[in-house]
Amino acid sequence: xxxxxxxxxxxxxxxxxxxxxxxxxxxxxxxxxxxxxxxxxxxxxxxxxxxxxxxxxxxxxxxxxxxxxxxxxxxxxxxxxxxxxxxxxxxxxxxxxxxxxxxxxxxxxxxxxxxxxxxxxxxxxxxxxxxxxxxxxxxxxxxxxxxxxxxxxxxxxxxxxxxxxxxxxxxxxxxxxxxxxxxxxxxxxxxxxxxxxxxxxxxxxxxxxxxxxxxxxxxxxxxxxxxxxxxxxxxxxxxxxxxxxxxxxxxxxxxxxxxxxxxxxxxxxxxxxxxxxxxxxxxxxxxxxxxxxxxxxxxxxxxxxxxxxxxxxxxxxxxxxxxxxxxxxxxxxxxxxxxxxxxxxxxxxxxxxxxxxxxxxxxxxxxxxxxxxxxxxxxxxxxxxxxxxxxxxxx
Numbered sequence: 001x002x003x004x005x006x007x008x009x010x011x012x013x014x015x016x017x018x019x020x021x022x023x024x025x026x027x028x029x030x031x032x033x034x035x036x037x038x039x040x041x042x043x044x045x046x047x048x049x050x051x052x053x054x055x056x057x058x059x060x061x062x063x064x065x066x067x068x069x070x071x072x073x074x075x076x077x078x079x080x081x082x083x084x085x086x087x088x089x090x091x092x093x094x095x096x097x098x099x100x101x102x103x104x105x106x107x108x109x110x111x112x113x114x115x116x117x118x119x120x121x122x123x124x125x126x127x128x129x130x131x132x133x134x135x136x137x138x139x140x141x142x143x144x145x146x147x148x149x150x151x152x153x154x155x156x157x158x159x160x161x162x163x164x165x166x167x168x169x170x171x172x173x174x175x176x177x178x179x180x181x182x183x184x185x186x187x188x189x190x191x192x193x194x195x196x197x198x199x200x201x202x203x204x205x206x207x208x209x210x211x212x213x214x215x216x217x218x219x220x221x222x223x224x225x226x227x228x229x230x231x232x233x234x235x236x237x238x239x240x241x242x243x244x245x246x247x248x249x250x251x252x253x254x255x256x257x258x259x260x261x262x263x264x265x266x267x268x269x270x271x272x273x274x275x276x277x278x279x280x281x282x283x284x285x286x287x288x289x290x291x292x293x294x295x296x297x298x299x300x301x302x303x304x305x306x307x308x309x310x311x312x313x314x315x316x317x318x319x320x321x322x323x324x325x326x327x328x329x330x331x332x333x334x335x336x337x338x339x340x341x342x343x344x345x346x347x348x349x350x351x352x353x354x355x356x357x358x359x360x361x362x363x364x365x366x367x368x369x370x371x372x373x374x375x376x377x378x379x380x381x382x383x384x385x386x387x388x389x390x391x392x393x394x395x
Contacts, residue, residue, distance in 0.1 A: 138216035147231025
């Protein structure tokens with residue numbers, strides 16, 4: 001492992017989730033006994049189990065992740081929450097039942113764990129107190145929430161949720177006589193993007209931001225309009241939510257042309273931070289609240305363009321690329337706790353790697369240093385969180 005240009009006093013610790021789980025006797029591959037055949041068959045997919053969405057506790061001692069198995073009776077994945085110590089011990093399930101669990105999120109102080117629990121009928125937000133194991137349902141939702149995020153003070157939760165609407169056809173169908181069979185029900189579509197692989201026809205409506213008290217209650221819709229809003233990121237002062245979305249009038253015809261927006265928690269006022277042609281995705285706000293890091297490129301309508309790491313002021317000024325010299329796509333920018341660097345993930349010859357860009361604001365200079373995880377086998381960096389010495393979770 002190379003160590004170049006880390007912030008003073010910082011050091012990098014790499015932890016392998018696969019190795020930690022293997023130490024507990026859990027190999028996340030074929031869940032059943034070894035097969036004599038040396039060929040992978042279509043039915044074998046139902047024997048696979050996957051680890052995903054790992055979340056490191058604020059103190060770095062525990063990891064909660066989603067363990068996904070395949071339900072052969074319903075032909076769909078089923079997720080459940082598991083926890084493991086960072087040293088590989090204490091591996092166990094968090095709760096049990098038939099509900100599908102996803103999106104675990106630690107509270108800022110590490111005392112609670114927020115997650116989504118879903119059935120075929122509804123989705124719910126639940127919270128678990130980690131010292132006692134007591135759980136409580138915060139709210140019951142008719143649509144699935146996405147991107148739940150704790151406020152910095154742990155008092156509120158933000159997320160996005162679909163607000164359904166029923167498109168009105170331009171013509172009114174005649175009334176069907178009682179007992180008549182006119183074939184399948186007609187479906188009126190007025191959107192360019194109306195269905196997706198694995199989901200089928202999409203519900204009509206728009207995803208908007210919602211706020212929920214950490215004690216539970218009725219969510220408050222924060223944003224409105226005929227536009228979709230992306231998953232929220234809290235500003236350090238807890239007054240704003242930053243997200244990526246496409247609010248342009250021609251959004252359906254220019255789906256890549258996203259911007260970074262900021263919504264006021266007080267009144268829902270939305271303003272654009274970025275404004276250029278091309279994707280601006282994955283925003284991350286610096287600890288001092290002055291800068292926003294994000295990924296994207298200047299769209300020149302080519303078949304492929306390298307996704308770069310950018311920073312921009314919260315006021316929209318000073319947008320600049322930090323990885324123009326790196327011929328690799330970057331993703332998931334995360335600020336170091338002291339705000340002096342931005343970590344990001346990228347792939348290189350089948351290996352998942354970590355890069356860091358040191359941002360020195362005192363003299364307006366930017367120093368780029370690449371820190372990588374190397375392996376003979378392909379790897380995928382899943383999650384990392386900066387606190388003092390930086391923990392990076394690799395699988």
